[in-house]
Amino acid sequence: MNQSVKTNINESFDAIKGAHVLSGDAEKIQEYYDQWAAAYDSDVSNEEYIGPKYIADLLANLKGDNGLKAIDASNKNIEILDAGCGTGLVGIVLKQKGYHHVDGSDLSEGMVEKARSTGAYNVLESEIDLTKTNEAYEDNQYDATVCCGVFTLGHVPPTALSELIRITKPGGWVVVSTRKSYYDSTDFQEVCDRYQQEGKVKLVNHVKDGPYIAEEGAHYWAFAVC
Template sequence: MSEGQAVRERYTFFIDAMSKAGNAEGAKAVYDKWAETYDQDVMAPENQHYGRAFLVEALQKMVTDKSVKILDFAAGTGIVGQMVKQAGFNNIDALDCSNKCLEKAKEKHVYQNLMEETAGQRQLAINDRDTYDVLICSAGFGPNLLNQSVFSEWIRITKPGGYIFNSFRKQWLKLDPSLNDGKFEKEMQRLEDNYKWKLVGKEVQNGIDSKEALLFVHRIC
């Protein structure tokens, strides 16, 4: 079997396993198993989506102070954190549910702190309000992954005037039952109506099928 074929088979296997994971704990188990080859598999040209670069480009345009404190939420193995550091930002923390992924992220020497935590079940262990200037989340939404219940915690830990950048595959807004039928958008709007945050940017990076990415940028009130 060629290396390219092996990558394709692993990617298909783990994406299917994620859709069948059932809940966040099941998803964590999948990522723990996938961590060893995750970077190679998801960054292969046939699998890579545009959301990561899309997010980093927007971050560079909207945040000019390279010393800001950033939380990479659902950081995984640190692919996006590494891109953010290469863009000149150096004060970055990581949070993810998978210890195995965080071990890989640590090897990249990108993050100041790494936190293992499953979001959505309770308040995060980040106790101080207004801790971060910027929160980024790339590819955190999808089957058995994050959903809009996490927004309130994002707002809690991000400083007033700070930014939240959230990118993920466009297809999940239709295919994921926890997000579809307007659930995602309604919660975003509810929080804006209550003056918690304001949508300051929404872009679609057109691509082929599942490579299409959405980016939402909010500013904390």
């Protein structure tokens, strides 16, 4: 490996790690990602980030069974929100799969501008903080909500899952990734269990330590909204 390539990879790793120490502070996260937007795709590519493809594949294969009345996610006309869309990596994969109605949201306007350039989204919203109830979205608005790379160190707490549930229709899907180190250091499992006990969601598919990024894997969760 030549020195310039090695340097780029080291810088990419440092950029990703820098995002992990933002302590969930929305203002710091927004500023960091605004500045990172131009280099983001290159940095995560250097680190072999395949979470977007994996989560889109997982979504596309979801359907109701065993008495569960749920939306057939293989239907290309369903309405999908890519929550925390970043530069649009998930949206690009969904478009390639033939989905026609994909919206996106992110805290960072800089990232949303990059996502807009992909042409993968119908509507994009910036300054969307998943730790709050966002007036941009109505209750039960989407058939599926996908969230990749957001439940990670220094970003949102596990309870942000409740906002994804709120904006998703009964019978719809909430599909998220949790980076393994995030899952191990938070109460995500307890929150997941509580929301199921409260009858808000049913966990239909769970992939443990699936492919995510070179450094480590992620757990993937597919919830049907009750």
